[in-house]
Amino acid sequence: MSSLSAVLSEFASDVDAVFLFSPSRGFYESFEEIENLVVVAPENAVDAPEFVELPLEFDNVRDRIRFGIEGAMGSEIVDEGDTAACIASVFDDDSDSLIRVRVEESMRSGIYDLFTNSRADPSVIRDVFEVAIELGKKGQKGKPVGALFVVGDAGKVMNKSRPLSYNPFEKSHVHVGDPIVNVMLKEFSRLDGAFVISDSGKLVSAYRYLEPGAEGVDIPKGLGTRHMAGGAITRDTNATAIVLSESDGLIRAFKGGKLILEIDPEEY
Numbered sequence: 001m002s003s004l005s006a007v008l009s010e011f012a013s014d015v016d017a018v019f020l021f022s023p024s025r026g027f028y029e030s031f032e033e034i035e036n037l038v039v040v041a042p043e044n045a046v047d048a049p050e051f052v053e054l055p056l057e058f059d060n061v062r063d064r065i066r067f068g069i070e071g072a073m074g075s076e077i078v079d080e081g082d083t084a085a086c087i088a089s090v091f092d093d094d095s096d097s098l099i100r101v102r103v104e105e106s107m108r109s110g111i112y113d114l115f116t117n118s119r120a121d122p123s124v125i126r127d128v129f130e131v132a133i134e135l136g137k138k139g140q141k142g143k144p145v146g147a148l149f150v151v152g153d154a155g156k157v158m159n160k161s162r163p164l165s166y167n168p169f170e171k172s173h174v175h176v177g178d179p180i181v182n183v184m185l186k187e188f189s190r191l192d193g194a195f196v197i198s199d200s201g202k203l204v205s206a207y208r209y210l211e212p213g214a215e216g217v218d219i220p221k222g223l224g225t226r227h228m229a230g231g232a233i234t235r236d237t238n239a240t241a242i243v244l245s246e247s248d249g250l251i252r253a254f255k256g257g258k259l260i261l262e263i264d265p266e267e268y
């Protein structure tokens, strides 16, 4: 019978890269000699040569790992088919778990790029996603609902749009992520137009009719006017558009006039 350490050493062998998630300095130093070491953390406090920035602390370890791997794929630290040993903390602040992960092409979801290369704060993008996912899962009073969120570069977005109705957020200072705002966003999503949200998450307007130029947008055929307007506004401005489709239930994100992410809220 083999000992636990023999089994574990087998488990940790034949890996192409070792990922340390937010390691303490001491813990990192004990790995320093190891090849293909990648640190994934909000900041590179240990001065690791290979570093992937984690713009948010994902509470869910699975999300944290997928995100770190996607970031590493983007900078070609790992590739499809590689095996990564991920060392992270599940229960407390210290690294307590080793997770073996096979790097797959499907991990290149676009989420990493969306969070790290958007103008808006990553936590604002996350909060808007959460509202969209919840709306997509539950709908509005059981019926499927669509919604269009334009996040970041709000001044320019306002210049390229007009109001369809009175703006319920006029003079208010509410931010996405506030529980009351999530309720309001869900309620107002029944009505026409787009939500405009600033880089820092302030609700600037609801009921905006977007009037971007439509030329040069590269949006898959079959999507309607909500998606077209959402996509096009991101070409004319530095905003990110997050669109929940009423007809197919998917959430799509657009940046620079391009579709960069498509997810099914039921999978979240």
Ligand SMILES: Nc1ncnc2c1ncn2[C@@H]1O[C@H](COP(=O)(O)OP(=O)(O)OP(=O)(O)O)[C@@H](O)[C@H]1O
Binding pocket: 145, 146, 147, 148, 191, 192, 193, 194, 208, 209, 210, 211, 223, 224, 225, 226, 227, 228, 229, 244, 245, 246, 247, 248
């Ligand atoms: N330029 C625009 N600016 C803001 N909102 C718009 C704009 N054009 C359409 N919408 C919104 O999109 C809604 C749905 O329109 P449409 O069905 O053509 O879009 P779609 O892309 O097919 O979206 P869905 O998949 O949700 O049906 C409209 O009722 C309106 O609220």
Ligand SMILES: [Mn+2]
Binding pocket: 224, 225, 247
């Ligand atoms: Mn439609």
